[in-house]
Every structure is written in C-alpha cells, then in structure tokens.
Amino acid sequence: MCRVTQHLLLRGERVTTQLSRLGVRPGGVLLVHASMRSVGGNAGGTVDALRRVLGPEGTLAVPAFTPENSDTSRSYLDRVRGLxxxxxxxxxxxxxxxxxxxxxxxxxxxxxxxxxxTPGALRSTHPQTSFAALGPAAAALLSGHRRDCHLGEESPLARLYEADAQVLLLGTGFDRCSAFHLAEYRRSAPPRRRYRCVVLSDGGRCWWEYEDVALDDSDFAALGSDFVRARSDAVSTGRVGTARSHLLSLRAAVDFATGWLDARRPGGR
Structure with a gap:
C-alpha cells in the first residue's frame, strides 16, 4: 500500500471516529451542510465516512439549491447590479x-x-430549493416537494422533521442551517413574496412565477447562538477533520426557531 493511500485511509478512519463521537446516529437520517475548505481532505472521502457512520440503514441528505436559474434570487441581483x-x-x-x-x-x-x-442518489424536483439524498429513506424524504413550496410543509424539510433527523453543520455556522427555514413557514402569518425561475416544460425553456413565504436567513446566526444557549441538550460540538462542527436535533431546532422568529420579527406575536 502506498503512503498516500495509507494516509487517506487513516484520515477517513479518523473522520469516522470523530463523527461517531459527535453523536451521528447509525441507521438515522442526517442532513449535512459542509465547507470542505474548513474540514480539509476531499469531499468523496468525507461522504464515505458519513455513510460508514450512518450504516446501510442510514440516509444522508444535502441541500441542492439552484438560485442560478432565477432572476429574483440574491445571486442574480448581485450578478446584474450595475448592468x-x-x-x-x-x-x-x-x-x-x-x-x-x-x-x-x-x-x-x-x-x-x-x-x-453519487450513483443511486435521488433529488427532489423543486426548481430552486431541491434536496438530494442517499439511503433507504431517500424516496420518502424527497417525494412530494411542491413547486410552490420552497422549504415548508410540502418540502423535504418537513419530512426530515417527521423522521427526527439530525443536522450536521460540518465546518459551517448556523447562518447556513436550512432547517430554520421550516420555522419561517410555521410562524403566525409569515410574509410572502413572488419568485420567478426558468424551468423545462413541454414547449421547452420557460419562465415560471409563483408566490411563497419570503425566506430570510439574515438573523440565523443570532438564532443559532440563542438555540445553543437555550437547548445545549440538543446540540453537540466538536472537531471533524480540521473544522469545528455542530450536530443538532432538527426537530428541536425548528421548534425553538418558530417561537424565536415569532418573538423577534415584525408581525410576530
């Protein structure tokens, strides 16, 4: 065995051990947000480590969002500013x-x-906020993602909530925690807005416009800090690779965030 291969195997074993110590549940459902620049190593090896910890009965899910095909997205507005x-x-x-x-x-x-x-991965069909997943629960988690529901009750986030999934912030902060968006839908009378994106139809390429909850992650970092302080029992923190990471209960995060957002955003209780 060459030294490079041996190093990669040893690193993969170390990451697997770190994930287990952090509390990733074998046979569970895990939603991951990751920064490989922070974690170090390669994405393929980290995915392998995650799947080893989850085991054959576990399911790995990730966001597969595509703001690049929308002219109402933040990325588009940044791209065309001044044009x-x-x-x-x-x-x-x-x-x-x-x-x-x-x-x-x-x-x-x-x-x-x-x-x-990855061969065998499934993906939900929302043209802006799809999710991808690997494992036996993938089809149940991803089916029924309505095209006019980004991240609400008819999205994989609600199915992940029902499945008592864990969320792994792998080298990322709570500002990237998409689970909090489900809480935006569960607020009393959340604000709504229009969205527009390019989709495929029988006639080819076309623009599709729809109304949905106005998504806003600008206060998610503060929300996450308060969640950690209030629900330390639902969060574990540790190093994975070279990155500080958080593992949390998706249900606990959404339940806490629903009350937090209602109390702090305009129009709340």
Whole structure:
C-alpha cells in the first residue's frame, strides 16, 4: 500500500471516529451542510465516512439549491447590479432551466455535489430549493416537494422533521442551517413574496412565477447562538477533520426557531 493511500485511509478512519463521537446516529437520517475548505481532505472521502457512520440503514441528505436559474434570487441581483437593461436581458436569456437530473448546485459546496452525483442518489424536483439524498429513506424524504413550496410543509424539510433527523453543520455556522427555514413557514402569518425561475416544460425553456413565504436567513446566526444557549441538550460540538462542527436535533431546532422568529420579527406575536 502506498503512503498516500495509507494516509487517506487513516484520515477517513479518523473522520469516522470523530463523527461517531459527535453523536451521528447509525441507521438515522442526517442532513449535512459542509465547507470542505474548513474540514480539509476531499469531499468523496468525507461522504464515505458519513455513510460508514450512518450504516446501510442510514440516509444522508444535502441541500441542492439552484438560485442560478432565477432572476429574483440574491445571486442574480448581485450578478446584474450595475448592468444595463440590455445586458440584464442577455443574462436572463442565458440562464439554464432547472433539470433535476442534470442541474448542478455549485453554491452548495463540494460535499453536496458529491452526494448529488453519487450513483443511486435521488433529488427532489423543486426548481430552486431541491434536496438530494442517499439511503433507504431517500424516496420518502424527497417525494412530494411542491413547486410552490420552497422549504415548508410540502418540502423535504418537513419530512426530515417527521423522521427526527439530525443536522450536521460540518465546518459551517448556523447562518447556513436550512432547517430554520421550516420555522419561517410555521410562524403566525409569515410574509410572502413572488419568485420567478426558468424551468423545462413541454414547449421547452420557460419562465415560471409563483408566490411563497419570503425566506430570510439574515438573523440565523443570532438564532443559532440563542438555540445553543437555550437547548445545549440538543446540540453537540466538536472537531471533524480540521473544522469545528455542530450536530443538532432538527426537530428541536425548528421548534425553538418558530417561537424565536415569532418573538423577534415584525408581525410576530
């Protein structure tokens, strides 16, 4: 065995041990947000370590969001800021329609893309906020993702809540914790807005517009800090690879966030 291969095997074993110590449940359902730049190593090896800890009965899920095909997304608005109307029109004309089988999700990071591209992985069909998953519960978690429901009751987040999933923030902060978005839907009278994106139809490429809850992650870092202080029993923190990481109960996070958002955002109780 060459030294490089031996090093990779030893590193994979170390990451597997760290994940087990952090509390990842064998046979459970795990939603992962990851920064491989913080974790170190390679995404494929980390996915292998996650699957070893989860075991054959466990299911690994990741976000596979695609703001790149929307002209109402933050990424689009940043991209066209300062451009002329003609230049904006060219950008819109070049935006690819969402295809769950092929559309990449570059903003979600290398680990999420590795999961999405793994043979046997499934993906939900929302053209903006799809999820990908590997494991025996993947189909049940991802089916029924309504196209006018980003991250609410008709999305995989609600199915992950029902499955008592864990959330692993692997080298990322609570500002990346998508589970908190489900709490936005569970607020009393959440604000709503219009969204628009490019999709495939029988006639080819077309724009589709719909209304949904106005998603806002600007206060998720503060929400996460308060959650850790209030529910330390539902969060474990430790090092995975070279990164400080958090493992938490998705149910506990959503339940806490629902009350927190209602108390602090305009229009709440």
């Amino acid at each position: 002329s109307d003609e230049a904006r029109a060219r950008v819109r004309a070049s935006m690819p329609p969402f295809d769950p089988a092929t559309s990449p999700a570059p903003g979600m990071g290398a680990l999420a893309e590795t999961v999405r591209l």
